[in-house]
Amino acid sequence: MRWPMRRSFSGPARWDPFDEIRRTQERLNQLFEDFMPMEEWGGGKVYTPAIDIKEEDDKLVVTTDLPGINKEDVQINLKEDILEISAKTGKEKETEEEGYLRRERAYTQFYRAVRLPASVKEDGSTAKMENGVLTITLPKMQLGEPAKKIAIE
Template identity: 50%
Template sequence: MKFGLTPWRPASVSSWEPFEEMRRMQERLNRLFGEEGTRSEMMDIDTLTPLVDIKEKDNNIIVTTDLPGVEKKDINIDIRDNKVWISANTHKESKEEKEGYLMRERTYSKFARAFSLPSAVKEGEANAKLEDGVLTITLPKSEIEEKHRIMIE
């Protein structure tokens, strides 16, 4: 072969996997925006990721998200290190009996979302309410500590 070129061989061609590429891109974006480590074993392909609204009002950060069909007892909210993890599981069962047959349907859904907060909060003073499928979490902001300048001798 002239000029040191390597001949093309079909075996050396790798196949492009678009879903794997999207997963890697999501991981890079999470690292870029400080969301690393937010995926967990419960956040798989069947987990719904609800949209979240975050706003600052007075001395609070207010987080709202839609969790349709979810009951209070099925929601978990964890706040630590200025991050919020929301997860919920739902289970519905319906039964219909007509002449000659019985139809029973079961539906399971998982919701999970994790995100960083825009400022420090008082984790122990947070409260949440669920009204008509909308979860609202109110997080009081922490007072910013005054920085102390250290003089060098």
């Protein structure tokens, strides 16, 4: 003999608009973090920009966005197969009204280090900054090139 199944039904779940707003805000925050992640560094915020690396026949072309940064404020270092890009810029504003003096400062920092997919040479490397986009061209080391020798003291 089969017994009929009993179902418990508590009704539809209640929709909470505030919960929906909170979840939407969390999704938006995650999108911004994925696009331009930030991390705490020395009490301030440091942006970690996305980097594109394109491998061509005899060179690597590295591009990254550094909005609002002048080329004089950018440092590029090449340590073995690690490329480091850092930039720091600041703005200061001073106003005086009715005997009050107000100074405001805003600083923006960018830092990114990436391991390159191929060995590169410093000789012949170039970098240019145009409309907030940094493009670095690095010639790849050829297989037949002599290795750098280290003298023993």
